[in-house]
Amino acid sequence: MKVTKEPLKVTKEPSRLDYRQRWQRAFHQFRYSLSYVEALPQLTFLGLLVGVAAGLIIALFRWCIELPLGLLLPAGPESFELLEIEQRWGLLTAGALGLLLLLLLVGRQHRQVSVGHVLDRLYNFQGHLPATNWYVQFVGGVISVISGQSVGREGPAVHLGAGVASRCARWLNLPNNSRYTLVGCGVASAISASFNTPLAGVIFAMEVILMEYSLVGFVPVILASFSGAAIAQLIFGGSPLIQIGQHSQMQTLMELPLMVFLGIAIACAGAAFIAIHVRALKLAHWPIAIRLLIATLLTAALAWPAPEIMGLGYDTMNLAITGDLAAQTLLLVGIAKLVASAAVIGLGVPGGIIGPTLVIGACLGGALGIVAEAVYPTATATPGFYVIIGMAGMMAAALNAPMAALVAALELTYNPHMIFPSMLVIVIACLITRNVFRYQGVFIEQLRVTGRDLDFRPALQVLKKTGIANVLNTNQLHTRREVDYDQAKKLLASAPDWLVLEAGDDQTRDKIALRAADLATYLQDAPVEVLSLEQAIDLLAIPARRLLLSPIHETASLWDALEAIRSSQAEALYVAHLNNPLMTSVRGIVTEDAIKNFYRI
Numbered sequence: 001m002k003v004t005k006e007p008l009k010v011t012k013e014p015s016r017l018d019y020r021q022r023w024q025r026a027f028h029q030f031r032y033s034l035s036y037v038e039a040l041p042q043l044t045f046l047g048l049l050v051g052v053a054a055g056l057i058i059a060l061f062r063w064c065i066e067l068p069l070g071l072l073l074p075a076g077p078e079s080f081e082l083l084e085i086e087q088r089w090g091l092l093t094a095g096a097l098g099l100l101l102l103l104l105l106v107g108r109q110h111r112q113v114s115v116g117h118v119l120d121r122l123y124n125f126q127g128h129l130p131a132t133n134w135y136v137q138f139v140g141g142v143i144s145v146i147s148g149q150s151v152g153r154e155g156p157a158v159h160l161g162a163g164v165a166s167r168c169a170r171w172l173n174l175p176n177n178s179r180y181t182l183v184g185c186g187v188a189s190a191i192s193a194s195f196n197t198p199l200a201g202v203i204f205a206m207e208v209i210l211m212e213y214s215l216v217g218f219v220p221v222i223l224a225s226f227s228g229a230a231i232a233q234l235i236f237g238g239s240p241l242i243q244i245g246q247h248s249q250m251q252t253l254m255e256l257p258l259m260v261f262l263g264i265a266i267a268c269a270g271a272a273f274i275a276i277h278v279r280a281l282k283l284a285h286w287p288i289a290i291r292l293l294i295a296t297l298l299t300a301a302l303a304w305p306a307p308e309i310m311g312l313g314y315d316t317m318n319l320a321i322t323g324d325l326a327a328q329t330l331l332l333v334g335i336a337k338l339v340a341s342a343a344v345i346g347l348g349v350p351g352g353i354i355g356p357t358l359v360i361g362a363c364l365g366g367a368l369g370i371v372a373e374a375v376y377p378t379a380t381a382t383p384g385f386y387v388i389i390g391m392a393g394m395m396a397a398a399l400n401a402p403m404a405a406l407v408a409a410l411e412l413t414y415n416p417h418m419i420f421p422s423m424l425v426i427v428i429a430c431l432i433t434r435n436v437f438r439y440q441g442v443f444i445e446q447l448r449v450t451g452r453d454l455d456f457r458p459a460l461q462v463l464k465k466t467g468i469a470n471v472l473n474t475n476q477l478h479t480r481r482e483v484d485y486d487q488a489k490k491l492l493a494s495a496p497d498w499l500v501l502e503a504g505d506d507q508t509r510d511k512i513a514l515r516a517a518d519l520a521t522y523l524q525d526a527p528v529e530v531l532s533l534e535q536a537i538d539l540l541a542i543p544a545r546r547l548l549l550s551p552i553h554e555t556a557s558l559w560d561a562l563e564a565i566r567s568s569q570a571e572a573l574y575v576a577h578l579n580n581p582l583m584t585s586v587r588g589i590v591t592e593d594a595i596k597n598f599y600r601i
Contacts, residue, residue, distance in 0.1 A: 032554055034178040035467020040216055043178060047185040047220025050168055051227030054161040054189035058228065059235045061160060062194070064142045065153060069311070072146070080148050080303075080310035088148060088307065089300055095147020096296040099349065102140055103288050106132055111288070113137040113350045114155040116446035118162040118183070118209065123454045126464065126557065127166055127179030134163035140350030148310035150299055150340035151351020154194045158352075161190025161228075162209070175555040177467040181217050184210045188221045189228030196238070197411040198229040204404040208443070211456070249417035250381050255372070259421050262368050262386065263393055263428025269334075269364055270397030270429060271437035273342045273357065274445055280346025281449045288348055295344035306336040313337065313359035317391070320366035321384035327370040334363030353442055357398045358391045365390020385421075388413050392422045397429035400441025463559040463595070471558065471598050472575055472588035476500055476513070482536040485526065492520050500549070500574070500586050501539055511549040513572060513589055518544030547571040547591070554587065558595050565592050 034042050069077035072091075080088060103111055110132040112120070121129045141156030165186030169179045184205040192201030202225045206213050210221075283291060303309055308316045316333060319325050325333075341356035369386030388409050396405035405426055409418045433439050440448075447453060476498035477491055491499060499514045522542045529535035540546070550570030552561055561573055573590040 031172065031174055032469060035175045035469035035554065037216070037466060037470060039178070040219060043181050043216065043220045044223055046168075046174075046178070046182060047224040048227055050165045050182050050185040051189040051224030052231065053168060054164045054186040054224070055193045055228035055231030057160050057164050058157050058190050058193040059231055061138060061141065061157065062153070062236065065145050068146050076315070078311050078313070078315040081307035083307070085304065088303055088310065091146075091148045092296050092300050092303075095143050095149060096292045098143045098147070099140060100289055100292050102136065102143065103292075103348070106136055110136055111348065111350075113140065113159055114345075114352060115158045115208070115354075116443045116450075116452075118159055118187070119443055119454060120447055120452045121166075122162070122180065122183055122209065123456075123461075123464075124452065126176045126560070127169070127183050129159075129163045129166040129183075131163070131167065134160065134167075137163070137350055141352070144349050144351040145311060148299070148303070149295070149344055149349050149351055150302075150309045150311075150313075150337060150356060151345060151349060151353075152312060152341075152355020152358075153352055154191065154354035155345075155352020156350065157190040157194045158187050158209075158354075161186035161188075173555060175467045175469075175557070176560060177465050177557040180210060180465050181220055184217060184221050185224035188225035192225040192228035193232040195408065195412065196229060196232050196236075197408055198225045200404055200408040200411050201225040201228065203407045204401060207404050208399060208401050212461075249385065249415070250421050255380055255421070256424065258368065258372050258380070258386075259389070259424045260428060262365060262390060263425040264432060265364060265368070266361060266390060266393035266425065266429040267397055267432035267436070269338060269360060270357075270394060270433045271439055273338050273360065273398050274433075274437075274439045274442050276339060276342035277346040277353075277442060278445050278449050280343045281446060283347065284450065291347040292349070295347040295349050298343055299340050302336040302340045306333045308333045309337045309340050312355055314355075317359055317362040317387065320362050320387045323370070323383050325366065327367040330363040330367040330370070334360050334367070337363065354395070354399065357394045361390040361392070361394025362387045363390070364394070385418075388415070388418055389422050389425050392418070393425040393429040396426040397433040398442050400430070400434070400444065402426045402430050460559065463562065463598075464557050466558045466598070468552065468554060468556045468558060468561050468575060468590060471561075471590055471594040473497055473590070473594065474588040476586065476589055477516075478586060479539070481540055482538055484533050484536050485523070485530050486533065488519060488523060488537055492516060492523075498589050499539065500589070503540055511551075511574060511586065512540065513547045513549050513574070514539055515545045518542070547589075549574040549586075549589065551576055552590070558598060561590050562592065562595050565595075 030042060033039050066077045073079045074082045110130065113133055113136055117133060121127060137156050137159045141153060144151050145153055162183045165182040166179065169182050187209045188201040188205035191204050192198045202221050205221050206217060210217055320330055337356055338360050341353065345351055345353055365386040366383050369383030372380045373383055392405040392409035395408065396402040406419065406422055409422050410416065439445055475496050477494065477496045478500045479491055481501050481503060483491065496516045499516050499519065501512050501514065502509050503512050519542065530537055548570045550564060550568045550573055552564050552573045552575060554575045564573060575587045575590065576585065
């Protein structure tokens with residue numbers, strides 16, 4: 001019996017390089033898919049990553065504040081009022097010196113921080129947030145709160161969350177249009193991790209930062225906010241910032257006039273806050289040392305009769321809710337906090353505005369609640385009820401964020417009875433602030449005064465939030481400048497829209513796009529020499545529409561593409577490989593007509 005020996009089959013194991021190339025191709029395709037409008041699954045996945053990263057950063061930020069304050073202050077991280085006057089002055093002075101050193105080490109352009117800076121970079125610079133400003137916000141925010149300046153931590157948290165999202169987008173080289181949603185994810189996670197209010201984080205990001213409600217934005221932002229809240233609860237526990245009992249509610253509709261009065265008072269306070277802040281911003285041309293000196297002296301002077309204004313002030317809100325502060329004390333603290341916070345932040349102290357607005361509203365609402373209880377002892381809600389409504393109204397009026405304020409009041413208290421009266425107070429406060437005092441919200445006024453106005457034209461925003469892949473014409477073929485009749489017929493056999501060829505010498509190799517239909521028209525009446533293959537067809541000489549092409553990255557938005565066409569000598573753009581658009585093959589062509597047809601300007 002003859003045995004035949006089969007040849008040994010050798011299977012080649014994929015090398016590490018093969019795996020790496022496959023991974024790079026897959027990841028490149030993932031990035032490219034983000035340019036499309038319907039990239040919801042991809043954005044949701046990235047929203048989760050950004051939410052986790054922002055939540056961890058905010059947890060670190062809170063820890064850097066709470067740990068030193070727990071060691072420095074006698075009764076917890078917010079007990080500045082228990083310090084002696086000399087100790088309060090010492091803390092403020094040391095903090096001012098630390099801030100001065102920090103701000104002198106960086107240029108003037110790197111001192112822009114907080115929510116206004118985020119809005120400016122998002123709408124005027126495609127969401128690119130400089131890293132140096134981010135570092136200044138983190139360190140400066142920690143120093144400001146620890147030293148007792150009358151600022152909050154939520155404004156810095158918004159900047160930090162947005163900065164994390166921007167850095168992630170840059171590290172991953174993501175398309176510019178995806179940055180908008182990812183910045184919203186970072187902000188939602190930051191607010192959620194700061195207040196332990198995941199729904200309010202979502203609404204704040206959509207209402208104040210993204211300024212739109214859409215499915216593509218909502219789903220990733222919701223997951224990011226959930227991630228931030230989960231991290232905060234894991235590290236700091238699940239208790240809300242403040243809490244008021246379920247039994248506290250409006251007792252009778254006869255209290256509605258009190259709500260109307262509170263709305264009017266809150267509107268006046270919100271307008272005063274914005275006015276003081278804007279006037280302080282106009283001193284930005286003064287040396288930073290002088291501005292920090294004024295801020296420190298002002299805080300120290302106002303903290304003499306009202307030491308409760310130092311730091312975050314959340315302990316004051318809780319005391320107001322439980323009724324442990326008199327109406328005179330609440331009014332004094334509220335007015336002093338209003339003046340101090342609006343002024344020092346405008347003078348350049350890198351702290352937040354959101355927290356102080358809540359404290360101011362709480363004090364004003366609490367004072368009215370105590371007066372109402374004294375006049376109608378059995379027919380009104382508890383003073384704590386008015387505290388929460390005042391917080392919601394002040395946040396809505398000062399920040400121009402009515403929905404975020406309403407949801408925050410609900411989540412901070414777990415009390416559904418807050419919704420009905422809060423709606424009335426918020427509407428009155430917002431209407432008067434916008435239509436009587438003519439203020440659009442403190443962040444918009446910040447940008448207006450500093451010459452960084454935002455362009456909210458709908459067409460512009462759509463173009464900035466849409467990737468170039470949505471109008472990219474990939475039905476094109478690359479060819480030589482000269483072809484014969486048979487080669488031309490083969491080119492047209494696949495029915496391309498464009499033919500791409502190169503012209504010029506070795507040093508200036510321009511790419512030209514030619515309408516394939518024009519070549520087809522030429523072939524119908526081609527000369528005999530061309531039909532007989534005796535003469536080649538010069539694609540640059542035949543009657544046709546030809547466009548000079550300029551390269552653009554596939555990460556660009558439609559607005560980037562439109563600006564590139566208008567600012568260059570090119571008549572259209574071509575998209576090539578992400579890392580080297582000048583040396584690689586053409587992926588597709590973008591014309592100005594295609595961009596305009598996507599959304600008429």
